[in-house]
Amino acid sequence: MRRxxxxxxxxxxxxxxxxxASPASAVRSDGVKVxxxxxxxxxxxxxxxxxxxxxxxxxxxxxxxxxxxYTPEVIAAPGPPAWPTPGQPVGVVGFTDYVCESFSVNGxxxxxxxxxxxxxxxxxxxxxxxxxxxxxxxxxxxPLLFVRLRQLGVTTYFIPRSNYTETVTTASGGTxxxxxxxxxxxxxxxxxxxxxxxxxxxxxxxxxxxxxASGWFHLGSKGEVAFTFxxxxxxxxxxxxxxxxxxxxxxxxxxLTGFPTPxxxxxxxxxxxxxxxxxxxxxxx
Numbered sequence: 001m002r003r004x005x006x007x008x009x010x011x012x013x014x015x016x017x018x019x020x021a022s023p024a025s026a027v028r029s030d031g032v033k034v035x036x037x038x039x040x041x042x043x044x045x046x047x048x049x050x051x052x053x054x055x056x057x058x059x060x061x062x063x064x065x066x067x068x069x070y071t072p073e074v075i076a077a078p079g080p081p082a083w084p085t086p087g088q089p090v091g092v093v094g095f096t097d098y099v100c101e102s103f104s105v106n107g108x109x110x111x112x113x114x115x116x117x118x119x120x121x122x123x124x125x126x127x128x129x130x131x132x133x134x135x136x137x138x139x140x141x142x143p144l145l146f147v148r149l150r151q152l153g154v155t156t157y158f159i160p161r162s163n164y165t166e167t168v169t170t171a172s173g174g175t176x177x178x179x180x181x182x183x184x185x186x187x188x189x190x191x192x193x194x195x196x197x198x199x200x201x202x203x204x205x206x207x208x209x210x211x212x213a214s215g216w217f218h219l220g221s222k223g224e225v226a227f228t229f230x231x232x233x234x235x236x237x238x239x240x241x242x243x244x245x246x247x248x249x250x251x252x253x254x255x256l257t258g259f260p261t262p263x264x265x266x267x268x269x270x271x272x273x274x275x276x277x278x279x280x281x282x283x284x285x
């Protein structure tokens with residue numbers, strides 16, 4: 001295992017060196033020009049599925065890790081089974097996690113990619129009312145995305161041993177259910193290591209119209225980074241989602257733990273999203 005991790009570190013170093021040395025009009029191996037830009041990332045993300053899962057975390061804890069320029073949203077906890085104490089002031093914390101069959105960074109050749117984003121809902125930025133999501137971290141098994149995000153100063157974790165399986169089962173009544181397991185595998189138990197299990201009934205809600213999505217921000221080592229997307233959705237599904245965390249895994253360090261009941265599973269169905277989107281992530285001047 002140690003030898004494997006040294007190989008991964010070497011791969012990252014090679015990618016970083018190639019990216020750092022590449023001019024704005026680099027050319028990839030098949031002769032297609034690569035669109036590289038300092039201070040920003042362009043992505044083409046196709047054939048993706050996503051769940052956006054949120055849960056309560058005590059607001060005093062949330063305020064310890066969200067930078068002061070963002071005002072976290074405060075709600076009254078709903079009580080069991082989602083939270084043991086009804087009415088307790090809590091923040092809204094969770095994940096925007098997705099998997100894409102084809103993911104291209106700055107025009108480079110696409111590859112399958114897993115992305116983990118830890119997020120907190122906020123209601124003001126620099127004291128000005130604005131709803132959005134503060135990004136706590138990004139994790140990915142895509143080495144080029146990892147290097148590019150780190151170059152923007154984003155807290156990013158490389159999780160190259162991550163994997164997923166997807167199967168469709170048919171009940172006796174003819175209803176199809178999509179069963180997915182995504183394993184986010186970091187380097188050791190105190191890293192970005194957890195498992196997401198999804199059991200989805202697809203296509204039961206109409207697809208929203210295509211359009212832009214913005215309002216994700218991260219205050220990194222080089223300044224504030226904005227994440228924006230232009231979405232092309234398919235009809236939504238509904239899914240039972242269960243999360244299993246390794247002890248000490250990074251999500252638990254932000255208060256993301258199991259529920260009082262039924263344990264690792266969300267007590268209500270979540271949205272299950274399929275689609276494709278373009279991303280533009282950049283340093284805010």
